[in-house]
Amino acid sequence: MSDIWSERAEAYRQSAIHAEGDDLDLTVAWCEPGDGVTVLDVATGTGDVALEIAARTPDSVRIVGEDFTQGMLVRGREKIAQSPYRDRITLVNAPCEAMPHPAAAFDGVTIAFGIRNFVDIEAGLREFRRVLRPGGQFICLEFSRPVLPLLDVAYDAYSFNIIPAIGEIITGDRAAYQYLVESIRRFPDQGRFAKLIEWAGFGLVRYENMTGGVVALHRGYKL
Numbered sequence: 001m002s003d004i005w006s007e008r009a010e011a012y013r014q015s016a017i018h019a020e021g022d023d024l025d026l027t028v029a030w031c032e033p034g035d036g037v038t039v040l041d042v043a044t045g046t047g048d049v050a051l052e053i054a055a056r057t058p059d060s061v062r063i064v065g066e067d068f069t070q071g072m073l074v075r076g077r078e079k080i081a082q083s084p085y086r087d088r089i090t091l092v093n094a095p096c097e098a099m100p101h102p103a104a105a106f107d108g109v110t111i112a113f114g115i116r117n118f119v120d121i122e123a124g125l126r127e128f129r130r131v132l133r134p135g136g137q138f139i140c141l142e143f144s145r146p147v148l149p150l151l152d153v154a155y156d157a158y159s160f161n162i163i164p165a166i167g168e169i170i171t172g173d174r175a176a177y178q179y180l181v182e183s184i185r186r187f188p189d190q191g192r193f194a195k196l197i198e199w200a201g202f203g204l205v206r207y208e209n210m211t212g213g214v215v216a217l218h219r220g221y222k223l
């Protein structure tokens with residue numbers, strides 16, 4: 001799986017498949033990292049969410065970004081080194097389902113547009129819970145299911161017919177975009193994903209739809 005991301009790192013970076021704008025605003029706002037906390041951003045890619053958390057939080061907040069694709073982390077390290085947050089962000093090359101961190105090491109765990117690609121989503125969720133301290137929160141931004149009337153029909157037509165074609169024109173990699181739309185379709189909808197988070201042992205689970213449910217932000221606490 002990591003090979004697919006390595007081969008396609010450039011195509012994904014040129015695409016819109018990463019957290020930005022309102023999605024990123026709400027992700028960081030929900031996370032609300034306070035003084036002195038440590039946040040783990042899993043599937044960090046080139047570290048955009050980690051950088052955004054650093055930009056909006058006190059200097060005492062530390063962020064660890066983790067990803068299994070070395071190519072993404074190399075680009076991320078370059079960006080972080082040129083940023084004012086270089087001393088606050090560390091990037092780690094590891095799979096999210098088996099992380100090299102002790103239990104209860106983090107106050108918050110974030111993931112944006114990553115969990116949909118996990119081979120074993122439930123194992124990933126259990127691992128997130130393991131590395132969170134009691135009371136810590138898990139925040140996940142991911143593609144979901146449109147909930148507005150007709151948006152689902154239009155979104156399906158757009159996803160399966162237009163996205164792969166546009167992706168091919170922009171990046172020359174149609175297969176990457178075909179994989180994207182299929183992975184979105186396979187991923188559980190908002191309600192089912194909330195249940196998976198609960199089954200992994202999180203409490204007070206809730207979600208908010210964004211862009212009519214095209215994207216959803218889920219949150220749960222380690223109680």
Ligand SMILES: C[S@@+](CC[C@H](N)C(=O)[O-])C[C@H]1O[C@@H](n2cnc3c(N)ncnc32)[C@H](O)[C@@H]1O
Nearest residue numbers: 005018019043044045067068069095096112114
């Ligand atoms: C679409 S990118 C999102 C990057 C970043 N979160 C953002 O929003 O800008 C997905 C990332 O997830 C990583 N990824 C997917 N599955 C993973 C896994 N099981 N363990 C670690 N990283 C994973 C990929 O390497 C890739 O960098």
